[in-house]
Amino acid sequence: MKQSPSLKVILNGLWKDQPIFSMVLGICSSLAVSNKVENAIAMGAGVTFALIGTAVLIAALRKLIPGRVRMIAYMIIIATFVIVVDRVLKAMFPDISRAIGPYVGLIITNCILMGRAEAFYVSNGVGLSLLDAIFNGLGYTYTLVLVSVIRELLGFGTILGLQVMPLSFNKWVIMAMAPGAFFVVALFIWVTRTLAKMDPDKQGGGM
Amino acid sequence: MKRLRSLFEALAKARLLRPLKPVIHTIAGILLGNRETTTEAPHIRDHIEIKRYMSMVILAMAPAAVAAVVFYGWRAVAMIAVSYVVGGIVEVAFALIRKKEIEEGFLVTGLIFPLILPPTAPLWMVAVGIAFGVFFGKEVFGGTGRNIFNPALVGRIFITIAFPELMSARWQKPFTDAVTAATPLGLFKSGRELTPLVDLLLGQVTGSMGELFRLGVIAGGLFLILTRVANWRVPLTYLGSVALLSWIGNLAMPDLIAPPQFQLLAGGLLFGAMFMATDPVSSPSTKAGKWIFGVGCGIVTLLIRHFSGFGEGVMFSILFMNAFAPLIDTLVLNVKYRTAKV
Numbered sequence: 001m002k003q004s005p006s007l008k009v010i011l012n013g014l015w016k017d018q019p020i021f022s023m024v025l026g027i028c029s030s031l032a033v034s035n036k037v038e039n040a041i042a043m044g045a046g047v048t049f050a051l052i053g054t055a056v057l058i059a060a061l062r063k064l065i066p067g068r069v070r071m072i073a074y075m076i077i078i079a080t081f082v083i084v085v086d087r088v089l090k091a092m093f094p095d096i097s098r099a100i101g102p103y104v105g106l107i108i109t110n111c112i113l114m115g116r117a118e119a120f121y122v123s124n125g126v127g128l129s130l131l132d133a134i135f136n137g138l139g140y141t142y143t144l145v146l147v148s149v150i151r152e153l154l155g156f157g158t159i160l161g162l163q164v165m166p167l168s169f170n171k172w173v174i175m176a177m178a179p180g181a182f183f184v185v186a187l188f189i190w191v192t193r194t195l196a197k198m199d200p201d202k203q204g205g206g207m
Numbered sequence: 208m209k210r211l212r213s214l215f216e217a218l219a220k221a222r223l224l225r226p227l228k229p230v231i232h233t234i235a236g237i238l239l240g241n242r243e244t245t246t247e248a249p250h251i252r253d254h255i256e257i258k259r260y261m262s263m264v265i266l267a268m269a270p271a272a273v274a275a276v277v278f279y280g281w282r283a284v285a286m287i288a289v290s291y292v293v294g295g296i297v298e299v300a301f302a303l304i305r306k307k308e309i310e311e312g313f314l315v316t317g318l319i320f321p322l323i324l325p326p327t328a329p330l331w332m333v334a335v336g337i338a339f340g341v342f343f344g345k346e347v348f349g350g351t352g353r354n355i356f357n358p359a360l361v362g363r364i365f366i367t368i369a370f371p372e373l374m375s376a377r378w379q380k381p382f383t384d385a386v387t388a389a390t391p392l393g394l395f396k397s398g399r400e401l402t403p404l405v406d407l408l409l410g411q412v413t414g415s416m417g418e419l420f421r422l423g424v425i426a427g428g429l430f431l432i433l434t435r436v437a438n439w440r441v442p443l444t445y446l447g448s449v450a451l452l453s454w455i456g457n458l459a460m461p462d463l464i465a466p467p468q469f470q471l472l473a474g475g476l477l478f479g480a481m482f483m484a485t486d487p488v489s490s491p492s493t494k495a496g497k498w499i500f501g502v503g504c505g506i507v508t509l510l511i512r513h514f515s516g517f518g519e520g521v522m523f524s525i526l527f528m529n530a531f532a533p534l535i536d537t538l539v540l541n542v543k544y545r546t547a548k549v
Contacts, residue, residue, distance in 0.1 A: 170370055173369055173371060177368075
């Protein structure tokens with residue numbers, strides 16, 4: 001089946017080159033902020049926004065950025081959008097900002113942004129880059145939300161702050177802590193890679 | 208006997224039952240033993256194999272397990288049953304998916320696990336713990352013989368961290384219904400109170416189910432060492448280092464560190480040293496490595512018992528040293544190899 005370039009970009013972002021289980025990028029933040037669904041959504045939205053901004057700007061400027069200093073240029077562009085996300089969260093959602101505070105700043109060093117910039121935006125046009133950014137962001141977000149649903153359900157007995165489990169439910173304290181994320185993310189990667197029939201030896205990895 | 212064997216062979220060949228082949232093989236193996244012999248040298252004359260090895264370990268744990276049933280009645284039986292059934296399901300599921308034999312190592316894990324739980328642990332928690340232990344402690348590494356950590360301890364540490372209130376504050380003395388938050392080690396920590404040694408030996412104190420009847424644990428451990436199923440080096444160095452270090456520590460800081468005779472008998476030290484630190488898979492296989500492993504376990508146990516928020520350190524120390532076992536073995540072999548060459 002022949003795929004148009006844009007359809008291919010969409011499918012890559014959501015499944016084949018999905019940032020977390022396929023490229024194993026952005027693992028630090030997905031371990032850290034996936035303890036509650038609201039944090040996961042906020043983080044996913046923040047990363048998606050920063051990704052979109054970065055993609056458009058880098059793709060538009062790709063012929064102007066000298067090859068030797070491109071990393072620094074990416075850094076500045078990414079940092080600009082991350083600061084926007086951080087400020088907006090602080091002003092509009094102070095609770096969430098307190099919960100995921102340091103990790104928002106760390107989006108600057110999130111490998112998804114740097115990785116996509118170097119791999120895709122610097123060599124593709126604005127339209128395709130925008131599409132790629134949206135669907136990579138969505139790929140990242142749905143992973144975080146799935147992981148956080150499991151963790152919040154077991155660790156707090158709630159989903160989005162609503163009590164789901166009976167009050168007598170014994171909370172799995174470990175799921176609210178970072179070690180719980182390791183198990184859930186590992187299971188997620190295992191299941192999805194089995195579904196996608198990926199050979200782990202042929203895939204790269206990063207943090 | 209012959210007829211039974213051919214029946215099982217016919218069953219194993221039947222096309223319909225092919226997915227269940229590992230199950231059939233295992234049942235045949237347990238009932239009839241293994242008939243396969245090697246055709247090339249070297250031949251080993253003894254019949255020892257993993258199944259018999261594991262039955263020796265279960266035999267050695269029998270006194271502790273029977274004592275747990277006597278102390279806590281049907282509750283203990285139920286916990287052991289849940290552990291075997293749930294862990295067995297995980298084990299069989301993996302054997303079927305991987306189309307491999309079912310490993311007998313699980314028979315030991317499934318018995319150790321309920322014995323290192325507090326007697327008040329709810330049954331669903333037993334199920335969660337054993338499933339997690341078998342899955343993340345063993346199967347993800349590739350099954351019996353490939354695991355880095357002791358699977359029973361992996362399950363125990365997971366539910367200890369996941370359910371701290373249920374796992375460390377609800378202890379029940381044998382033959383009573385009273386539930387307290389205090390174990391002998393906890394009593395020493397909070398009030399410098401030393402539980403009488405006879406009570407510890409006979410198990411009339413609070414603690415995990417299987418560690419209580421310490422006479423039985425000691426007898427089982429000696430049985431394992433005398434039949435050479437377990438190597439004497441790890442228990443000896445583990446218990447020896449705890450005794451020596453706590454003797455020195457008790458002389459230097461009597462308020463902080465309990466005397467050695469109490470240290471040796473309290474908590475899960477004996478059970479851990481006899482049945483879990485000796486696990487042939489997750490402990491070092493070189494002789495010098497076993498010495499280092501035992502001493503390391505002893506040091507970490509005492510550090511956690513007296514310098515941390517946790518009451519007991521046996522579980523953590525064995526898992527901690529498990530992580531270093533391959534490294535210890537490599538170092539020992541390197542040193543040995545180099546000196547041999549020079």
